[in-house]
Amino acid sequence: MSKAPVFALIDCNSFYASCERVFRPDLAKVPIVVLSNNDGCVIARSYDAKPFVKMGEPYFQIKHKLKQHGIVAFSSNYALYGDMSERVMTLIESMVPAVEVYSIDEAFADLTGIADLDQLGRRIRSQVLRCTGIPVGVGIAGTKTLAKLANHTAKRLQAQTGGVVNICDPFKRDWVLRNTAVSEVWGVGRRLSTHFEGMGIKTAMDLAKADPWMLRKKFSVVVEKTARELAGTPCLELDEPDPPKQEICCSRMFGKRLQALAPIKEAVATYMMRASEKLRAQGSVCKKIRVSIRTGMFNPEEAKYANGVLVELPYPTDDVRLLTKAAVDALERVFRPGFNYSKAEVLLMNLSQRGQYTGDLFAAAQPAEASRVMMVLDQINERWGRGTLRSASVPVDPDWGMRREMMSRSYTTRLDQLWRVSCT
Incomplete structure (x- = not known):
């Protein structure tokens, strides 16, 4: 008899801001925001900056607010973030049977057949934090959509959960479904959640109990799969490849x-x-x-x-x-x-x-x-490294390049910017 599938979602907490804190321990308790290209608008916030700053706010409009609340702003340092992401993902891959890197700060893992899931989740979290300095949350469940929901709960209730939530148990799963708004479900955007609320579907539990065939007919097969996954039926496999882009x-x-x-x-x-x-x-x-x-x-x-x-x-x-x-x-x-x-x-x-x-x-x-x-x-x-060999018409350091006046050093990708520790 085949074993029931088990998935985990490992998600870095406030990833860009966490990367900036790794080499700046003096910022451990200082709220941080990271800005888009040319220092345009806010694209990432540490947890303690979220009450004061909204995603997408233009930097020039909120300078006074950042100063008022002691929030430090950084220009985006994609070389650093990419390298730190690779280190995190390499660690995760060494600890689980199979991994699907979902984004720069998220990875799904196949934990099917593993006995003590909670202990593994805590070990992953501890090992990643110890070796990279990046805090992560771990959500464990029987489907990828539920694992995403468990991870959201792990971050939302971090003080109570310790950053690891396992909802393979039906009782725990139902509690999470009842206490999660439908807008927080993976793949449910603002417009779709508005439609759902008009139909009386206000929580993840409501969506899990909805008629999947009705959802398919009214919306799409993707919405149907989401509802089935919330109900505990796996519809998404690990490493389903994305089709090649058309543009x-x-x-x-x-x-x-x-x-x-x-x-x-x-x-x-x-x-x-x-x-x-x-x-x-x-x-x-x-x-x-x-x-x-x-x-x-x-x-x-x-x-x-x-x-x-x-x-x-x-x-x-x-x-x-x-x-x-x-x-x-x-x-x-x-x-x-x-x-x-x-x-x-x-x-x-x-x-x-x-x-x-x-x-x-x-x-x-x-x-x-x-x-x-x-x-x-x-x-x-x-x-x-990218740009080692390039077209002759591509300059090395153009004066028209992105404006990043508050960019941190490339601590892990450039020898001349390595972290220096002085012993006194």
């Missing part, structure tokens, strides 16, 4: 307004370098691109301009050299002098997997040499 976009605000064409070309080449990496990572090729630029749209004293152009490529490709040339040539067609540009975007379109595209028998195709060059490019960058 890939890379878009950034410049660190300052740009008027000349040359630095905007550098930005477009840089964005295309990143977009092509994502393209090759999912094994796709691209047949069409769109390049667009725009000025700031909210300053009444600045002239407004926005434009974009579509470019058909000669053949489906993942060659960054061809993609970059096409993008830069397209930029020249839409650029207009006399404007203060704030943003550029490259969009890869008409994507297909290698070998799935059927073109004209006599049409040009990407040379085999180009594919080999791209493979070597990716291998070098994977081994030695």
